[in-house]
Amino acid sequence: MYQFGQFTGKIVLILFLILVISALGIRNKKSLPLILLFIFGWTLYVLPMELRPFFKGNSTVLFWFGIIPSFGCAFALPIFCLRNKSLNYIESKRKLLIYSLYTFGLLLAYELLELIKGLGTFDWLDLMMTILGLVTLNIIFQNLKSKFEPIFEK
Incomplete structure (x- = not known):
């Protein structure tokens, strides 16, 4: 049963990758920087x-x-939320920051659940890497305006 669970988990991760890439707009070449950022984070996670x-x-x-x-998880999750192309670049920066805060809350809740006996161990380093991933993503998005602004042109 354990091996089946691992196999199923791998299938879900691959399907999630395909879903996100298609949602971000694989056919639109302008979306490529966003897709590459997601794939980078997903790869660091998997x-x-x-x-x-x-x-x-x-x-x-x-x-x-x-x-x-x-x-990787903190880096990839907020990108999925930017699939709404009706935003302009300035709105997308604000949304990315909001989604980053949501992601931090979600991953903090996950770490706190680890405190329940038998589910794992709470790890401060995981939280630090989550913060580092979110900050890095937002810095990249801010500093590579020329790559991301065309994605959100109206």
């Missing part, structure tokens, strides 16, 4: 979890593979 079993004896790699998914 790849370390898939590679962990191959590094069981290396505590340094396992440490980084344990916290990098938090960065």
Whole structure:
């Protein structure tokens, strides 16, 4: 049953990737920077979890593979919310910040649920990587205006 659950989880992650890419507008070349940002975050979320079993004896790699998914998840989730192309660039910056705060709240709630006995461990480093991912995403979006502004032209 455990292996079936892992297999199902992998299928869901791949389907989510396809859904998001199509929602962001794969046919519209202007959407490519947004899609690439999402794929970057999604890869940082998925790849370390898939590679962990191959590094069981290396505590340094396992440490980084344990916290990098938090960065990737925080980096990718707000991008999905920008699929509404009726926004202009200034509105999209504001929405990205709001979605980033929602994402932080969601991931904070997840970490707090970890405190319930048997569900895992609360990890401050996961929260720090979440904040770092959200801040990095917003800085990239702000500083690469020339890449993102055409996506939100009305």
